[in-house]
Amino acid sequence: MVRQRVKLALHIIGSFLKFFALAYIVPLVAAVYYGEDWRIFLYSLLLTLAIGLILEFGFRTTREIERADGFIIVAFTWLLIPLFGILPYIFPPVGLGFLDAFFEAMSGFTTTGATILEVVEELPRSALLWRSLTQWLGGMGVIALFVAILPRLGVGGSQLFDREFPGPLPEKLRPRFRTTARLLWTIYAGFTAAEMALLYFLARLPLFDSICISLSTIPTGGFTPHTQSIGFYGNPLAEYIIMIFMFLAGTRFIIHYRVLQRSLKALKGEEFKLYLIILAVAISLLMLAQGLSSYREGIFQAISIMTTTGFATSDFDGWSSGARMVLVALMFIGACGGSTGGGTKVMRALTLIRHTGGMMRKAISPKAVVPLKLDHKPLSEGIVRDIISFLFLYILVAVLASIALAFLGLDLETAISAVAASLGNVGPGLGGVGPTLNYAWLPGPAKVILIMCMWLGRLELFAVFMIFSPRVWKG
Template structure:
């Protein structure tokens, strides 16, 4: 790799300009929502979109003669700074409309959107103009879409956090590849992403949601984001169980590997049933929901006190529905709320806190550590016992009947250590900034895992509005590094990244 002066700044700037233009295009789309609903902020939304499009266009014009080649170091810069630039320009609709006039709050809300965290500083969501609410949901959808591209096309090339293994399962050589070209693979997964979004919108509309609420919740669900159009989140529809079951189904799909959805549409069901990560993911969802449902049902006096209209179809059904909903919303890092689980039993509060460290499947839009990493770490741990007894035996870790290269195993172990270290530092900084222990613990786990609801003063029915400004910026940083697989951002903070070779 060449010295710092050899960095291809033009292509970095060119891609940043493209991202700004894409952002601006979605802002203009959001302005059409303002026009349709006559929410009074049409001109402000148009102005925000115009600024983003023009600024992006100017940058692209002055960098059009760039060298096409992107090296690894440039890739890291593009990925990390791409999210930061999108968040900065994404504040414009909030600021121009006055929906969020404070820049720190606007940046927090936008970063929470793009990282599909779903943490919010808004205390009265239903008073926000509809065009702005749609933009807020769109930031989720763009972020989720971007994560698919990262997982398929960019992170494997950079060697990030075990995603090479996912690349080997999806677009790499062998019978499992979707298409020989990475760009075509990404297009196919985007098509599934868009298709699921449309399907959920239609089903939610048929189940009783307004079209506006349906499209917004679909954008949030498929991106595993969690922004809602209601102050009570999905608990607003506790008296309409079918709506919650539809969201449950699509949260499960959004938390699974999108490549498996492709195989399902191609009727290659055997590939799905043989996938070890998907099997463990399914077992975790069903098993953890069953435990929660039994505890909710037998502690009904305590548990149902936090659920409005809890027993539309009977107490047992309600216990099953709310446990399944809350388990999925935490594991997939979606962050919707159907009930305040911190008002259930103390055991269940800790139970849900532990789930914040699981995450969905690799190749999904969910955040967190990911089920695949947990699976490989467990397998490697079991093999360590065997290696102790048989020190000369060759015992590779196997995943989906294939030996996992040792560097990937080390990468995953390194990722886990770095993740837990980031969590501990996150808690310490929050405590230093004045948060109590429970709030600091939950806030660090939730923002780093891109979950949204946390513990203490940041519980499922609370807002992040009352955090000190410094804590909001720290939250934004944790959201960013958690969403981009840690290494992508943290490597930019190391001196050897910028050192001449």
């Protein structure tokens, strides 16, 4: 059984790599256009394509995918894709070491946005474009590719979809997979194109910058062509446009789907309401801490951190202690379930609140029947247990990783915020990894720990931990 699972996983990963290689065409064309060295992108394309074909045809199998296969395929794909994405970072003119290149690539494909680059502008434009493109592919593009290029997965393919769109509600985008793929690409690409056009034509940002920022906004990634992030432009209109699309990217994609169907019922969902409430409270607290004169910075950073995009318009590490604590809390809460954002997700917070309320009512009236419902739909005890287990595991990983970083010499603020920013796929943290700084100075072991945190956070922990269970491999 183990051999069969490995064979199936390699076959599917190879098929994916074959199509992923085509992504290198975009920076290759950009390199030619800007008169930069295009050969590295051509070599990367050919190498990735060759290995993808070898894996696909060398491990061909007709065995149907099972749930356990879904865990294995998703977990190892998110390790292998960054591994093939490091090539433009390793070779000149970028010339990063392997660990730094892998950190940057993992940060991109997991849509984290943490960077080891001290001066982003030093990269060639083609490399900057590739950097943003990794986030666009990592956000929802990879899922759409899985659905589009692997139709033979049939019903079993929903296991892959579940790992990327975890959430307790059964209302997920799961009609026929081909239809779902087209829908995902349409919504995702549509938002990207719309933001790109608004930034370029309305906010008057340079075309190249508009493209890079848009490719990073919708996947809630956070990479920009400048070290100062969005603050580099000092453009209020651009900031408002980016705020809108960060907000949209942080919401459940089923909402966009329903709205496109001219149904506004999804906007009345309890998760969406709590999402709005948390943002409103966070913005109010930031204004209270920083003053009304900083309202734009407060609104921008609240949306940016909660959606786990990680863009910055100011050095929020210099804000008051209360304001910084609000931002750290938003890092842990994260965006809505079924969005491209990270964190523990608003839906889980909502479920925990409801469950706690039910327990309190039971404590007062032991004989009372207290059904747990969300959006008027019952939730099973099994789902609640899964959510509690996830939150416990999330906190445990965060604590252990923070302790490990502290033992490596990082101060407590830097250690905790770096883990929160990496595990929540946010990007910038506080202290030594604040929005105006980077992760380049960290010791090698610390970078490895944070790479693991990005990987775990993107795959919602369980998809990674499950591959270490013998039952998954043996069936």
